[in-house]
Amino acid sequence: MSKTPRQMSLIAFMQAQNCTNYAGSWRHPDSMTDSLSPEYYQRVARTLEEGKFDMAFFDDRLAIPDIYGNSHRDTVKYGVRATKLEPTAVLMAMAMATSRLGLGATYSTTYYEPYHVARLYATLDLMTKGRVAWNVVTSMNDSEAANFGHEEHLEHDLRYDRADEFMEVVMGHWDTWADDAIINDKASEIYADPDKVRRLDHQGTYFKSRGPLSVPRSRQGNPVILQAGQSGRGLTFAARWAEVVFCKYPTLEGGKKQYKGLKDAVANAGRDPSLLRIAPELKIIVGETESIAKEKRDLIASLSRPIDGLTMIGETLNIDFSNRPYDQPFTDEELAAVSWQSLRDKVIQVSGKKNPSVRDFVEASGRGTLNDGPCFVGTPTQVADQMQEWFENACDGFVLSGTTVPGTYEDIVRLVIPELQRRGIFRKEYPGTTLRDTLGLRRPNAGDWKKGAQ
Structure with a gap:
């Protein structure tokens, strides 16, 4: 009996704002302009689910770009990521339009409290029936600090020290309810077994949090942890906590080294590296012919x-x-x-x-240009050839950035995914109902994170 080939993960890199991470995308004549409406995100969500994408996740910042010239004027005037909606609210608009697509959102360990994040994401996971991921960030600039009453952003390594303890508190709160705690026995008038719900009683260097959490565990145990650490202290953090790593590969050869380095770091942290999904960012511009794809690229590049x-x-x-x-x-x-x-x-x-x-x-x-990371341009066969080479040598899938909305994702679903499916390296149907089912990640038991078993 032949073995099923390893399956590629495809993740849409979303922004809850007027443009994608390619700032010029809003200028494209075919890009939608209703990014302040639920319909904008729901249309993309339906397209992604039709294409059997693993997940869409939202990047986020806690301030609009205003460091250049110490002013927001250019950001607002030229639409350089000028609006930033709260991503978990947008996530839920997409959840209501889908039933299998995984949905992730960014939340900072520097400017929020662990109990709040634990409660929010546990609730999101219940309301989506186990389809949520948390993209863990430590934030990055003084503008964000100013919005939360601070004079300056925390130093890099200190942010990660704080983030490690933040994760311990969140994961601890997610474990305060046993899976079988809820009984719902009307005859005996017992809702849940109090012996199976416990306080956390965490007291550490940065946080003190009692618990128990007010939200029970979801059908996938707890949300999937997504992270983008690639070097130094961030790599150590990712090796300890991440289940999906979003990264940037400047070249395939460089990607091979990064892939091995991160997998080795995960193994050294006492975790199974086969249960980590590593997905580099990629732009795809595809057309029915090579000349059509190049014409699309030239137009998109001219928008920068x-x-x-x-x-x-x-x-x-x-x-x-x-x-x-x-x-x-x-x-x-x-x-x-x-x-x-x-x-x-x-x-x-x-x-x-x-x-x-x-x-x-x-x-x-x-x-701000198409040169920010790899960009595969060509026919469906040409694009799939490059994706397959990277997938077989340096990654577990891709985080796909949009250059027009919804055009990028509609083109990928219509042209590229059928070619990947024909090669047997991308699914034709979702394997289950939760994001962990789709990613091939096991459902964690309470306390697994303490043992390094994800």
Whole structure:
């Protein structure tokens, strides 16, 4: 009997805002303009579920980009990620239009409390019948800090120390109800067994939280943990907690090294690396012919503006580039203070300079352009060939970024997914009802996270 080939995971990289992470997407003549309505997200959700996507997840920031020039004016004027809706509310609008699609949303461990996050996501998981993921972030800039009453953002490694304890509290709260605690026996007038509901009574360095949580466990146990740590302290955090890792591969060869490094880190943390899904970000521009695909790419590329990159780099690095000489190298001290360290490391690697300048950050990062990460352009066969090569050598699937909405995802579902299905590397039907079923992740038992068993 032949063995079923390993199945690729496909995750849509969503933004609850006026554009995708490609800021110029809103300028495309075919992009929808009703991003402040539920119909916008529900149309995309139905398309993704028709294509049997694993999940859609929402990136988020807790401030609009306003570090460039210490002002929000350019962000608002040019629509550079200018609106940011609360992602879990948008997630629920999509949930009501689907029944199998997984749904993830970003929440910060720096500016929220563990009990609130535990209660929110446990409720979301119940209301979606086990289809939710939490994208764990530590946030990245002073603008976010200012919105929560702080003078500046926490230092990088300190944020992750706090995040580790934050995760311990959230996971602990998710375990306060046993799976069989609820009895619902009307005859004896017993709703639940009090011996199977316990307090957490956590007291640590950063948090004190009693419990028990007011929300029982869902059919998938607890929400799936999504994270984007790629280097240094973030990699250590991902190795301990993540079940799906969203990453960036500049090249296939670099991806092979990152893939092995993360899988090894997970094994060293005492977890089974086969239960971790690693998915690099990818843009796809596909057409019925190669010339059609290239025409689409040229139009999409023409939508980028210099202000997009300058605004987005300032947001992610927590640095105002507006008054800095374009070719002045950053000092070692300035580079050490950069918030997004994996992006800094990428720029150093691509530019070949130990102390890159603003020009190097703009050109090497590709922020705000189609050069920000790999972009596969071509016919369905050409795109699937590249995806299969990466999948067989360096990843478990892909996080697919939109360049037009809903066009990107409609094209992928109509043209690329049938080719992947023909090759036997992508599903034709959902295997179950929960996100864990779709991802091939086991349902965790209470306390598994303490043993490193995810």
